Every structure is written in structure tokens, then in C-alpha cells.
Amino acid sequence: MSKVVVIDHPLIQHKLTLIRDKNTGSKAFRDLVKEISMLMGYEITRELPLEEIEIETPVCKTKSMAIAGKKLGIVPILRAGLGMVDGILQLIPAAKVGHVGLYRDPETLMPVEYYCKLPSDVEERELIVLDPMLATGGSANAAIQFLKDRGANCIKLVCLIASPEGIEVVQKEHPDVDIYVASVDEKLNDHAYIVPGLGDAGDRLFGTK
Numbered sequence: 001m002s003k004v005v006v007i008d009h010p011l012i013q014h015k016l017t018l019i020r021d022k023n024t025g026s027k028a029f030r031d032l033v034k035e036i037s038m039l040m041g042y043e044i045t046r047e048l049p050l051e052e053i054e055i056e057t058p059v060c061k062t063k064s065m066a067i068a069g070k071k072l073g074i075v076p077i078l079r080a081g082l083g084m085v086d087g088i089l090q091l092i093p094a095a096k097v098g099h100v101g102l103y104r105d106p107e108t109l110m111p112v113e114y115y116c117k118l119p120s121d122v123e124e125r126e127l128i129v130l131d132p133m134l135a136t137g138g139s140a141n142a143a144i145q146f147l148k149d150r151g152a153n154c155i156k157l158v159c160l161i162a163s164p165e166g167i168e169v170v171q172k173e174h175p176d177v178d179i180y181v182a183s184v185d186e187k188l189n190d191h192a193y194i195v196p197g198l199g200d201a202g203d204r205l206f207g208t209k
Contacts, residue, residue, distance in 0.1 A: 037087030123151035134162035137169030
């Protein structure tokens with residue numbers, strides 16, 4: 001079974017409180033999501049392999065550590081996942097960025113794919129899937145499966161807030177995918193919104209309703 005990592009750093013928890021507040025406007029919301037994503041990035045990349053290389057400082061030659069192993073890719077689930085991209089890219093600017101477009105059918109609540117554009121070498125990359133909310137788990141499951149169908153074999157899922165139900169669904173369908181979140185909230189309501197949550201992340205990011 002995959003692991004679930006709750007990143008409870010005080011700065012992350014403080015900023016999470018601010019984005020939950022219904023009075024936080026779109027600009028502040030976008031800035032905070034970016035900042036939280038960057039802070040989460042430290043934990044997400046904690047297990048990246050290192051190798052020893054030789055460099056020359058202004059003083060002398062020395063051996064030092066550099067990131068080795070798989071190349072990285074970032075895959076936001078459109079549209080809300082876009083709000084997390086810049087924060088992650090600040091830490092790993094060389095990562096390639098793919099996109100998966102999904103929307104949730106309002107009647108069936110099932111995800112529908114409308115767009116998928118990925119780096120050509122996904123099978124060689126460790127992919128970080130971004131979506132602020134892990135609610136029912138349907139969109140995350142579908143996005144992960146799209147990546148696997150195209151050859152991806154090393155995937156992490158990163159969300160700001162998750163429901164217990166969504167975590168269970170993803171772990172059942174994709175037990176090889178580790179999940180990183182800033183908070184596991186109480187439950188889903190009858191409209192499949194996370195409680196207490198923060199509302200619709202996409203609408204709050206982009207000022208739509």
C-alpha cells in the first residue's frame with residue numbers, strides 16, 4: 001500500500017488556514033497556493049537520489065553532492081492544478097510540465113478527460129501530479145491511469161487538502177502511488193465537497209463561479 005504523508009510544517013498550516021478563509025480574495029489565494037506548494041516541495045523531493053561529483057570552488061577542487069537518477073515531470077490536473085505549478089518549479093526549474101484536463105460530470109460525479117499533453121519520455125521521469133483538492137478521488141485516479149497508459153511508472157500525487165474517502169479510493173486503485181497532503185479533512189458532504197475544505201479551488205484561484 002502506498003504511503004500518505006501529511007506535511008504539517010507550521011508555515012504550511014498557517015497558510016492553509018488563510019486559504020480556507022472565505023474572505024481571502026483570488027490574488028491572495030493564488031499567492032498562498034503557490035507558497036504552500038513550494039514549501040511542500042521540500043518534502044516531496046526529500047527522497048531524490050544523490051551522487052557525488054567533483055567541482056572547483058574559488059578555493060580548491062572538492063567533491064560534493066548533486067541530484068542523480070530519474071528526471072522529473074510535473075503534471076497539474078486542469079484547471080486547479082495550475083495554481084500549484086509555479087511553486088514546484090521554483091524548486092525544480094528543469095522539470096518538464098505536462099497537463100491533464102478533466103472535469104467532473106455534475107450528475108454522475110465521474111471524471112471526463114478533455115485534454116492530455118505530456119513529455120515524450122514520461123516512462124523515464126518521476127512524475128508529480130498536482131491537484132489542490134483530493135475529494136472523491138475520481139479525477140486523481142483517472143489522471144494517474146492516463147499517465148500509466150502512456151508509459152509512466154513512477155508517480156506521486158500532491159494535494160493541499162484531502163478527504164479520507166478520496167485517499168482510500170486512490171490507494172485502492174493505485175497502491176503504488178504515494179500521496180502528499182497538507183491536511184486530511186473530516187469528510188465529503190452530499191455534494192462531494194470536502195468538509196471543512198476551502199470550497200472550489202479552481203473558482204477561488206481564477207475568480208469564477
